[in-house]
Amino acid sequence: MAVTMKEVAERAGVSVATVSRVLNGTTYVAPEAAERINNAIKELGYSPNFLGRGLRKSETKILLAIIPTAGHSFYNDVLMGMQDAAASHGYDLLIGVSGDSTAAERRLLSMLENKIVDAAVLLGTKMTPAELNTYAANFNLALACERIPGADVLTVTVDDEEAAYAAVSLIIKKGHRKIGLVTAAGTAVSAVDRKNGYEKALSDAEITYREEYVFMGSYAYESGTAAYRYFARLIDPPTAIFCISDLLAAAILKSYTIDNARGGQYFKVMGFDDIQLSGMITPGITTVSQPSYDIGHTVIEKLISRRSENSVNTKHIKLPFRIIERESL
Amino acid sequence: MAVTMKEVAERAGVSVATVSRVLNGTTYVAPEAAERINNAIKELGYSPNFLGRGLRKSETKILLAIIPTAGHSFYNDVLMGMQDAAASHGYDLLIGVSGDSTAAERRLLSMLENKIVDAAVLLGTKMTPAELNTYAANFNLALACERIPGADVLTVTVDDEEAAYAAVSLIIKKGHRKIGLVTAAGTAVSAVDRKNGYEKALSDAEITYREEYVFMGSYAYESGTAAYRYFARLIDPPTAIFCISDLLAAAILKSYTIDNARGGQYFKVMGFDDIQLSGMITPGITTVSQPSYDIGHTVIEKLISRRSENSVNTKHIKLPFRIIERESL
DNA sequence: AAATTACTTGCAAACGTTTTCGTTTTGTGC
DNA sequence: GCACAAAACGAAAACGTTTGCAAGTAATTT
Numbered sequence: 001m002a003v004t005m006k007e008v009a010e011r012a013g014v015s016v017a018t019v020s021r022v023l024n025g026t027t028y029v030a031p032e033a034a035e036r037i038n039n040a041i042k043e044l045g046y047s048p049n050f051l052g053r054g055l056r057k058s059e060t061k062i063l064l065a066i067i068p069t070a071g072h073s074f075y076n077d078v079l080m081g082m083q084d085a086a087a088s089h090g091y092d093l094l095i096g097v098s099g100d101s102t103a104a105e106r107r108l109l110s111m112l113e114n115k116i117v118d119a120a121v122l123l124g125t126k127m128t129p130a131e132l133n134t135y136a137a138n139f140n141l142a143l144a145c146e147r148i149p150g151a152d153v154l155t156v157t158v159d160d161e162e163a164a165y166a167a168v169s170l171i172i173k174k175g176h177r178k179i180g181l182v183t184a185a186g187t188a189v190s191a192v193d194r195k196n197g198y199e200k201a202l203s204d205a206e207i208t209y210r211e212e213y214v215f216m217g218s219y220a221y222e223s224g225t226a227a228y229r230y231f232a233r234l235i236d237p238p239t240a241i242f243c244i245s246d247l248l249a250a251a252i253l254k255s256y257t258i259d260n261a262r263g264g265q266y267f268k269v270m271g272f273d274d275i276q277l278s279g280m281i282t283p284g285i286t287t288v289s290q291p292s293y294d295i296g297h298t299v300i301e302k303l304i305s306r307r308s309e310n311s312v313n314t315k316h317i318k319l320p321f322r323i324i325e326r327e328s329l
Numbered sequence: 330m331a332v333t334m335k336e337v338a339e340r341a342g343v344s345v346a347t348v349s350r351v352l353n354g355t356t357y358v359a360p361e362a363a364e365r366i367n368n369a370i371k372e373l374g375y376s377p378n379f380l381g382r383g384l385r386k387s388e389t390k391i392l393l394a395i396i397p398t399a400g401h402s403f404y405n406d407v408l409m410g411m412q413d414a415a416a417s418h419g420y421d422l423l424i425g426v427s428g429d430s431t432a433a434e435r436r437l438l439s440m441l442e443n444k445i446v447d448a449a450v451l452l453g454t455k456m457t458p459a460e461l462n463t464y465a466a467n468f469n470l471a472l473a474c475e476r477i478p479g480a481d482v483l484t485v486t487v488d489d490e491e492a493a494y495a496a497v498s499l500i501i502k503k504g505h506r507k508i509g510l511v512t513a514a515g516t517a518v519s520a521v522d523r524k525n526g527y528e529k530a531l532s533d534a535e536i537t538y539r540e541e542y543v544f545m546g547s548y549a550y551e552s553g554t555a556a557y558r559y560f561a562r563l564i565d566p567p568t569a570i571f572c573i574s575d576l577l578a579a580a581i582l583k584s585y586t587i588d589n590a591r592g593g594q595y596f597k598v599m600g601f602d603d604i605q606l607s608g609m610i611t612p613g614i615t616t617v618s619q620p621s622y623d624i625g626h627t628v629i630e631k632l633i634s635r636r637s638e639n640s641v642n643t644k645h646i647k648l649p650f651r652i653i654e655r656e657s658l
Numbered sequence: 659a660a661a662t663t664a665c666t667t668g669c670a671a672a673c674g675t676t677t678t679c680g681t682t683t684t685g686t687g688c
Numbered sequence: 689g690c691a692c693a694a695a696a697c698g699a700a701a702a703c704g705t706t707t708g709c710a711a712g713t714a715a716t717t718t
Binding site: 051079221258 | 331376377378379380381383384389391393396398399400401402403404405406408409412421422423424425426428436437439440442443444445550579580583586587605606609610611
Binding site for chain 1: 703704706
């Protein structure tokens, strides 16, 4: 069906080996022959079969990014960074959506075993460190955005603890002493790190930690709605709330405007991530901006350089964050 | 390096052919032999090489979705529909991001020629109908979300004109007679279709079309900001505005709140797409909801059935929309 | 003029599968 | 016992590449 190297070779009056050579530019091939071959390629509309090539070279020049969900502007920025870095090294980037299911993650990671992709990056995962380690031992794997303690895998993240510390310190600097926290229960380590940063900032400012000021939910919007309800009913509610994601902050603001007519409780809020939404709503959300593009760019850069040099560079890379001040704080 | 079928065969004391047979369950193989083989597979941790298999069978069971940008919740829903439909037929779905560049689109589509994917779906494209037709003639290609006039390609969309007609009719029913439109200049056909629906609704309600009520921009947020400025300065401004995307509607609402202190002009707005954002902001955006999940599901379903039956089913499939009423209108 | 070197090519093996074809073994009915 | 079908399996070709090896030709050196 499709036109193959053999046909190109016949038309150009050479052997397939020579065709392959002009395609890869490996060794000498006579200029006239090269021209005949290039013409044949054009005329026949030849395009190399990656399966044949991949099988022989055992590499496909395709990278796989595994994201929990598409449609999150934060991931998009990371992916753009990954894409650009990949392209600059002649790699293509494809994306798989795991939907937060480890089964789907494993299914996607099997593309490493199946040799269909050369390397993979997980942007958040629910897998255990042990499982990650066995994958990483056998294949080219990296983590981005989310570190997993105990996983001996190349990881690129922001320093979540330090960022949260800076965020809460800013809240304190604005004069607040009663500061709530909306965080995620469960395994996400970024949530734990950010909570540590929160506690450290309080303690450094000699504010005592109050259990009832911490709401454990998830990263999702709905969790923010629940958090608002919880904090608004407190006898001595906080005056400002630090949310570990902008979505949570947005939900709290929205809940307030709904509740407002009935004399709702207003909170100053600060978010995390600096997603597009944060600048679009009113008030704009003061937040911590992750260097999302750079995270993506760096992880691919390191992954590729490690592949070629086979060097063991730093395992965990932390990139600087930035605080974006808007009106919500 | 990696364990191959040959090693499995040796350990089980059979030939590679037999191993292949239990893997694919094609023909008879003795129960005891099958068990020995399955054990060997487990013990060695064998996993088939997709390149070898794909090369031989000339299919990889991988589908490719090409999206203009990740980070748009609308696409995420479509992708989930695609994913589920693909999985139910034993296919995997991978995603490529084109960033609205035809070069990137072509590069991704080359994976069809390279035989690395069995079929591809474009969720919006900037390519010409002619180019699309040549691709579609040679490969398994489909369009979703955005139709291209003149492209003889399997397409699944919402009926944009009818949807816009319904939207504007609703605005009229709410008592408005001066209705603005924010649409996208350029090639996007969905924008043209929606504009036609707008005009038709006006004319059916015997409202005369006014050139100055139409703002030509793009689908992006910033275009909405510009639209607000334009409409607010009109001597006889509209009272309601129909936007061809929710992002535009959100921008107009945000512009108003910023402008409000200086006595800005308030507009009722209606959007299109029903993205997540639309329920999160205040006021919630009244909008047209596309059956995004179904669009994705349908396009894959049709694509796969066409592949196997080789039947020529309907080329352009239109799915029903729904109007979501919130507070912005 | 011989010997070296530099180019230029083709042959054939290899990559890891699937599948056709044919052969051997087993079972069944007479 | 014999014929014949069914079951079970191996040998080898095929898919489309890349690449080591060897060999051929042309250009340069001695």
